[in-house]
Amino acid sequence: MENKNQVYIGTSLDGFIADENGGLEWLDMVPNPNNEDMGYYVFMDKIDALVMGRTTFETVIGFDVDWPYKKPVFVLSSSLGEIPNSHQGKAFLVNGTLEEVLEQIHSQGHHSLYIDGGKTIQGFLKEDLIDELIITVLPVLLGGGFPLFGSMKDKLEFELIESKVHLGQLVQLHYKRKRG
Amino acid sequence: MENKNQVYIGTSLDGFIADENGGLEWLDMVPNPNNEDMGYYVFMDKIDALVMGRTTFETVIGFDVDWPYKKPVFVLSSSLGEIPNSHQGKAFLVNGTLEEVLEQIHSQGHHSLYIDGGKTIQGFLKEDLIDELIITVLPVLLGGGFPLFGSMKDKLEFELIESKVHLGQLVQLHYKRKRG
Numbered sequence: 001m002e003n004k005n006q007v008y009i010g011t012s013l014d015g016f017i018a019d020e021n022g023g024l025e026w027l028d029m030v031p032n033p034n035n036e037d038m039g040y041y042v043f044m045d046k047i048d049a050l051v052m053g054r055t056t057f058e059t060v061i062g063f064d065v066d067w068p069y070k071k072p073v074f075v076l077s078s079s080l081g082e083i084p085n086s087h088q089g090k091a092f093l094v095n096g097t098l099e100e101v102l103e104q105i106h107s108q109g110h111h112s113l114y115i116d117g118g119k120t121i122q123g124f125l126k127e128d129l130i131d132e133l134i135i136t137v138l139p140v141l142l143g144g145g146f147p148l149f150g151s152m153k154d155k156l157e158f159e160l161i162e163s164k165v166h167l168g169q170l171v172q173l174h175y176k177r178k179r180g
Numbered sequence: 181m182e183n184k185n186q187v188y189i190g191t192s193l194d195g196f197i198a199d200e201n202g203g204l205e206w207l208d209m210v211p212n213p214n215n216e217d218m219g220y221y222v223f224m225d226k227i228d229a230l231v232m233g234r235t236t237f238e239t240v241i242g243f244d245v246d247w248p249y250k251k252p253v254f255v256l257s258s259s260l261g262e263i264p265n266s267h268q269g270k271a272f273l274v275n276g277t278l279e280e281v282l283e284q285i286h287s288q289g290h291h292s293l294y295i296d297g298g299k300t301i302q303g304f305l306k307e308d309l310i311d312e313l314i315i316t317v318l319p320v321l322l323g324g325g326f327p328l329f330g331s332m333k334d335k336l337e338f339e340l341i342e343s344k345v346h347l348g349q350l351v352q353l354h355y356k357r358k359r360g
Contacts, residue, residue: 139340
């Protein structure tokens with residue numbers, strides 16, 4: 001099985017994934033009367049598991065909705081003692097280096113991974129461990145907040161696979177890492 | 181005449197307009213054998229004048245090419261004493277608040293302006309003085325450098341006018357400020 005780490009995320013035009021207060025309302029700034037899913041379900045169908053940090057995990061738990069994932073969620077955290085009872089069997093705590101974590105997840109048969117959350121994505125990018133990026137750009141400058149990308153020592157080149165406009169306003173950019 | 185302040189610029193996927201060393205080589209990372217201009221000449225034709233900061237002005241002067249602009253260039257600077265002799269009559273020093281500077285430029289009959297350079301663009305955006313953004317996104321994460329966007333107190337919503345792919349790899353996003 002080919003191992004593949006993928007990002008699927010929405011950002012503001014200035015590259016933030018949440019505003020200064022962690023707010024996400026701006027993600028719904030463009031009316032979506034027919035609940036267009038923008039390729040999310042096709043993407044979720046293709047992945048075997050999710051990997052996210054504690055912040056994203058706790059944000060999702062905090063949403064006033066049922067647990068939204070049908071695939072196992074691996075929570076990267078050294079500070080979270082354990083997964084709350086309510087989410088046992090759905091979410092699994094992992095820690096160690098990213099290499100160790102990936103080995104552990106792959107050994108359980110999960111090869112196509114959805115890497116989610118700012119810090120986690122930045123950590124994976126720093127070690128050049130992201131293979132595909134699907135970024136949906138919203139038409140707003142937030143002016144501050146939690147950035148999608150962080151500083152890196154080396155530049156990383158990508159190849160544009162596709163660019164699509166959703167709802168007339170959201171530009172979805174699909175990139176594949178260009179290696180070698 | 182309608183006054184219009186426009187940005188036309190290339191950025192990395194992580195929002196930088198120059199790398200850590202001010203380098204711009206990555207702007208040529210995608211082969212362009214037929215010298216596609218990506219709408220630059222049509223854009224330059226429509227504007228009456230350019231407004232840029234000292235850094236951008238000195239960068240352009242430093243390029244090993246002839247002066248590239250047919251339109252007057254207003255250089256926003258309080259530190260530059262005067263425009264070098266070589267560029268008198270082509271570039272003009274302006275200073276004061278952006279409001280004062282714009283009044284001065286408009287009064288000379290220049291209404292459609294190309295606002296260029298990171299700090300200048302950020303200054304204009306902070307005062308909500310940008311009407312259109314044409315941003316060409318290159319498929320690379322630089323990991324650091326000079327950012328296109330800076331922090332702002334208020335968020336600014338835009339409307340997507342068009343999204344185009346150039347050379348199969350560069351995504352050009354055209355936005356209009358959504359006001360009121």
